[in-house]
Amino acid sequence: MENPFKFGTIVEEEYFTDRVEEVNFICQFVDSANHLILISPRRFGKSSVVTKAVKRTGRKHITVNLQQVTSVADLSGKLLRELFKVHPMERVRHLITHFRIIPMVSTNPVTGAIDVSFQPSADGTVLIEDVMTLIENAHTEEDRIIVVLDEFQEIRDIAPKLDKKLRSIMQQQKHINYILLGSQESMMTDIFEDKKSPFYHFGELMRLGKLPREDFFRYLSERLLACFPDSCDGLANQILDYTACHPYYSQQLAANVWQVGMLQPGTQEPVGTAISYIVTSHSLDYERLWMNFKRTSKWILQRLATGKSLQTGEHRTSTIYSALKKMQKDGYVIYTDHYEIEDPFFKQWILNGI
Ligand SMILES: Nc1ncnc2c1ncn2[C@@H]1O[C@H](COP(=O)(O)OP(=O)(O)OP(=O)(O)O)[C@@H](O)[C@H]1O
Ligand SMILES: [Mg+2]
Structure with missing residues (x-):
């Protein structure tokens, strides 16, 4: 299939x-x-x-x-x-x-x-x-x-x-x-x-904004049904919570959840397993990426990953702002109503290392 x-x-x-x-x-x-x-x-x-x-x-x-x-x-x-x-x-x-x-x-x-x-x-x-x-x-x-x-x-x-x-x-x-x-x-x-x-x-x-949740939910749930007849709705919700409805990352995670369902039926936490798999398979890229960030940017990314405030007095506001702007321009950080790390799996990789 x-x-x-x-x-x-x-x-x-x-x-x-x-x-x-x-x-x-x-x-x-x-x-x-x-x-x-x-x-x-x-x-x-x-x-x-x-x-x-x-x-x-x-x-x-x-x-x-x-x-x-x-x-x-x-x-x-x-x-x-x-x-x-x-x-x-x-x-x-x-x-x-x-x-x-x-x-x-x-x-x-x-x-x-x-x-x-x-x-x-x-x-x-x-x-x-x-x-x-x-x-x-x-x-x-x-x-x-x-x-x-x-x-x-x-x-x-x-x-x-x-x-x-x-x-x-x-x-x-x-x-x-x-x-x-x-x-x-x-x-x-x-x-x-x-x-x-x-x-x-x-x-x-x-x-262009993200996809509307309701519609994306239906899309994911219908396609997970064959592998997960009893839990497809719950899994679709877990995927969208994790990716905040980002079109690409949601499809990527769903594809991996489906794969887990096909290859290891009976897995207790298919979403968690799929996330670990994606993070591990990208870890070399993430490591390389991380090494190229300046110290302030690393600090900002860690704060964003944990959801903690950037206003601690540790760095000047202007320094934080210009680092954020640069990372936004390069696509690592996006701003909707707040700043967030663009790639949820990179965010997970950062969290794993804290
Ligand atoms: N309408 C949609 N329904 C379902 N999935 C979608 C939809 N639009 C985009 N996606 C998902 O997002 C991915 C990226 O889509 P697309 O390449 O059109 O985006 P883009 O904004 O042009 O990306 P890039 O910035 O890389 O040029 C697709 O491969 C697909 O997984
Ligand atoms: Mg494009």
């Missing part, structure tokens, strides 16, 4: 639950001339929710993950390759003849997939301009395409001033709805909320 839980990739179909309002909102929103910016802490389900919504619109769409982009030429090639998935080459061939630098296009004889690349020495600004113009010209106001740029905060690392260049091209376009996703909270707000940033107020800012 296949594990009914999935974590670490975009989830679709039976692995995807709720987000009804969010999906409706995104679908409706891109039915206008506007662009959408979606922000949340890591692994809250941004990519999954946008994938679902964009498919639901039934419109043409392409997605590029900026985390996998190494240069402007690479970004241009990836965008073009995605466009070829939506339009047969014959339909856009006449538009490519306007390119100032002709791309190298090859077809994989086995999969039929088209690969596109540019000479590494080619001027990135020219390439991206030509590719973006092509995407615009291949569509009309009645037939707008949706372009999703995932992990958009990476834009600043790909090349200097790329954000400025992209913005100046994008604001001329009328046949594209952009959806820009990002997970590094502070950097994403910098990009869209700072008056000096080229992307200042580029589109509507949407924040």
